[in-house]
Amino acid sequence: MVPDVGVHIAVFRVAIVIYRGEKIYKTVKTAMKTIQVNSNMNCNSWSQIQENSSIWNKNLLPCPNTLRQVKVARAQYEPDAMCREDGFISFNCWFQQGRQQFNEDSAIACFRSVQSNVHGTSGECCYNRGGYIITRGTGAGSDDRYHSGHTFWKHQFDDVLPLLACCKLETDIEACNKYFQYRPSRRGSDTMGQFGGTWGDPHFLTLDGTSYTFNGHSEYIYLVIPTEQSIKFDSSVSLQLESQIRTVPLEGIRNKVTAIKTFAARMVSMNVSIIVSRRNQVVVRLNNDELLFLLDEDALTEVNTTTLSFEDFSIIKNQTNGQLTLSWSIGVSIQVTPVFVNTTSTVVLNVGTALSGELKGNWTLGLIGGYDGNPANDLRTKNGTLVGSIDSLTSKQIHERTCYYDAAITNDISFGRASWHAAEEQIEQRESLRNPPKLSDDLSLTHSVKTGQQVNILFNATSEFTTIIACKLLHGPSESTLEERTGQYRWKVPEETTIGSSIPVQVSATDETYSLTSTYEVELTVEPRNNAQTKTSSIFLLILVVSLQVLCVQQEITQK
Template sequence: MTEWSQPMPLGWLLRHYWRREFGQNRWQQNFCQKWFEREDQNEYFATTLFRCPCTLAQALHDKGRFAPDERCNVVDKKCDQRHLGAQHCVRSARPSIGGSGQQCCYDDYGELIRSADTMYSGRPSRTFVYGKHPFKMQMQTPTLSYWQHDVMPFYYCCKWAPKEDDSETCMMFNYFRTTQDCSSYQPPAIASVFGDPHIITFDRVNYTFNGRGEYSLVHTNNPIHKLDIHGRFERLPGHVNATQLTAVSVRDNVSSIVEFRIRPDGCRWFNQIFIIADKEYLYYWDDNMRTIHTRGVSIYQPSGIRNMSHLIAMFDSGAGVEVLVNGGGTLTLHVYLPLTYMNSTQGLLGYYSNDPNDDFMLPNGWVIANLHDKNIKQIHEEFGIKYRLLEIAQANISQSLFFHDVLTHSQYDDVKFIPQFDMDPQQLEHMDDVDR
């Protein structure tokens, strides 16, 4: 079955029949009571969800766990029907382990709207709006399961009830769909690669690394998480011995291997980035298409972007990878990791521990003390090149995840490359252009 349009509530069409069947103003109560009894027999799902961010600013910066609602957001502004008074809502980017979802809405002051204040708040949902693999099971069908178990009960318990917010049926609805507070919310750690390339670790240590080839940015392998994020650095055009980030490849647990590769200069007139998932090229083939779903990952193109120059990959673990094409034609990368990744990461983006002194951890677990006080050459030789990727697996580094369909790994890899650690003013001016 294929659904070509958005679902819509048909109470206005069928209410006359329902009034004859159940009585005036009793048909809503009848449907709500049956839904309440079914919910009472089902498992409690809300404990498996990510908690809502406390403010809109936090929600907008948590790009691994939350994505803008497809209707109620600051761009589309279609909030009146189910979230009256909200300026922006976000949804959990991926379904929980049981296939549920989270929704959080914020008012004009950027504060979380709660169901205790209004029926138009965000709320957890028993089913995820985009379904859950393998999709052919009960409560896992995209859109339709969500409407049956979460949206329609809101209409006949609250919106269509005679007293709406103050009705007994709306209180019944809120019993199972109460907005969760943000008391246990923890913002993600963020690390970045941009420009020259400059690197900012999860613990906010800044340094520059000009390796050439493929390198491990993040490696985690423990009983909870298995995450690898790899970066490809290629030489800048011209005769400058410096590099730039041109591709990123990611795998989270058993997810698809997702690769973001910047297009060549002559091919960026339409789309800016190639998306490759498990060696298959993916595209946004419709202007209204915002999200691509593949195994264990959702790839989101923000509203207003039509040329694939800004993409966000969101994984089941809550990890997020954001890539952007800047004015100089290089990739900018932001990585978002939830608190559960603390004390488990290695790679060029550092050891995430909230302690900047142990960020430069080598693959063997040794920490190079005070390396951030050393010069670029020392950081390059003593730390950066230790995370060089090969085509075979290495302990605490993994093996290259990139799809080598055009050039081989050895054609990108340059062991003998020595960057120019000291540059004259003219070369530095060129590097400023790349950073911008």
């Protein structure tokens, strides 16, 4: 369904209304006034005052290559309420519909970066039905001058309204190209983050993949992110983020079973704690004030969640299972899930952590290890000394150890199953972040070609898992070819090709080990042949014609 909007618009109004049963519990209304002139004039006026995007779009989080990756990258990206995979509002993903006449993909889900750079800029990543990132056309995500969550109205006026004026309400191709010039499309990257966590009678999976069990009874440093890279904890060094867990024995069980009852975190002057009370109530406090997750107009709500947003921090509560997701703008997301232990009639907490890939490299300390890609150095004391040796476990062994151990020691099968599911979720999330083959960064999203030219493009793909990668031509001119193993693309541009036309070429690359696939799309723009060459040829022909005429005249004179 296309919203009823005309070329002459006075007010642009976006309203999101999502129903839960028969109750409307979320309404976000925005109103934007525009000058009552045609969209082309609006687009021109906007473009004339724009800075080059390279001034403000540096250091933005790269987009994950696949929908599967971005859905679990909760420390880096959050769903776009206007374009959700399961969205059912009447104009869901309307802004990200591709133009069929240009063979553009339409988005079925988009995600916005949680963080912004120093310029207040954010990025949006959009994905097609195949689950691959869209990098071309109106279906693609873009670099937005303003973060929609931090400066909502600036984003509407400087990013959304120009899209309407230049592309959605305008048929002029050049006007839409002008928009993409100042709000460039986003390409995919393999710089994903990682997961770690703890569950049950505490079992741990570090950010680098080390699995171990630690049945301590006290307060422990769970995750610390210092302002300087280090392998040891120094209390005199300022911290970007500090978090702790408190484990206590479960009453009524003879075996020494401990579980997490409290999680607390601090960033600058903002302290948040999640505590299981004596009455088995999960209490959330922010700076000693209890937070109430009510379904009212002050809380941003979705189908079964309530979101409370603060500066550089947000917390989401799932109203169905009580799960709490805490996200900080530095690229950290911690998920706290309450679990009920039947044999002791008590609630304990499982804690999962997602980190941005930008924090990789001795930026983390605590029970979930140092995030540097080396699982052998994850277990350290406060002063950085390595502790014990590492057992290499398969995902099946991690599942079985945690499930059987917790079920046996608590005599509670449901608790063991909960531990199984927690371990399974951790493993699945880590697997979802596996990177598909990466196409060379040297590849440009656009190429200029000329009629009669032999086009050669090398789609060079590499994988961290294998050297065997199969390439496939998904879309391109019928006369073009692609070598499956080398990624060498060839096409002779026909002489009759229309000057100014844009021809998309889409290639996929699949690795042999995990059958992970990435796609890459290049737009070939047909330009006229070199004017200098054409002019030189014309002059040469003119001289030749004149010379022939002179020779003919001289021959006639001689004959006479």
